[in-house]
Amino acid sequence: MTVAEPRLTLERRLLKEHPIVIACDEVGRGALAGPVAVGAAVIDAPRARKRVPQGLRDSKLVPELRRPDVAARAASWVSASAVGWSSSAEIDEIGIMRALGLATIRALADLRAHGIVPEEAIVILDGNYDYITPAGATGLLVRPVIKADRDCASAAAASVIAKVARDALMTELHDDEPVYGWARNKGYASPDHRDAIRSHGLSAQHRASWSIADAPTLF
Template identity: 85%
Template sequence: MTVVEPKLTLERRLLREHALVIACDEVGRGALAGPVAVGAAVVDAPRSRKRVPQGLRDSKLIPEARRDDVAARAAMWVAASSVGWASSIEIDEIGIMRALGLATLRAIADLRTQGVVPEEAIIVLDGNYDYITPAGGRGLLVRPVIKADRDCASASAASVIAKVARDHLMVGLHDEHPAYGWSSNKGYASPDHRAAIREHGISRHHRASWSIADAPTLF
């Protein structure tokens, strides 16, 4: 399989018309347990002229053993970065798409605390749907881009930064409920995770609306 190396072609073109590019990508959307996380990475003109960090890819294409290092170098390369979260409870209450929008707005709000002005940026959102504007992001310029996490270096950076943050959180939750194996499956629907749900029910960290229907709820 040919691995596509992300480039800065789109970012450089957008930076001719906008002061900043904020790339956003989600991780954890399809998990059975844990929050969804959205990474946000800011690229300005000076960063767009720097070399893309070696090994930067869509987080799914980076071996787990190398992700921490790649994420750390990506965070140093971009002008600013953040991760926004929406909890499993919020996902159950408002649905995954609204939760993604909420998590993204939280990531953008954190960028504001770092001095970033989102209204001066164009937001490159991985995928084909703008879930930011319906969540309350009016006034922000959002551009969905299919496969941005694969092709655009800024979105690759957002992807791996969010992936590492969420994986660390799920590993930290493992000791609370070791039966589910979150240290290895990170809350996704592995066979062992599904088997543990059938045996033990679901925890307070599970997305109740997503898990096995006949599993009892444990608090």
């Protein structure tokens, strides 16, 4: 099966009206444990004229062993990038959608600290819903785009950068709680993860408000 390659068609069109495009995509939304992460990748007109890095795809379509290399090349290609986080405790307290919004706001704050002005950008948000504005963001122009991580190279870059960062964190957390197998399942609801929860209960990294029975099976 041929996998569609992300392009810069939308970004180039938007850059005719805006000085920069910031693409955002989340990872970890369906996990049982660990934080949710949102990647943010900045594209300006000079970057949009460059070739998309070879192998860049939505992170789900990049083999795990190749992701760090693809993420590194994506980070070098974009003008700037950042990853924002929202913890499992926050997800329990405020719900997943608001947590996604907070993680995005934190990623944008990181970009701001590096000289990017988000209010000057148009923000491409993967999906069909703007979860940034309800979380308290003001002055942003947000454009939800379904399958942006598949079709837009900037969103694919945000996706793979965030995925590699979150996978690395879950691998580190595995050392503290090895019974859950987070180095393998990255906090998602794999059979071995479910079995470990049944045997050992929930850890501090688990999202206690989530129903184990109803959780997604895998990535």
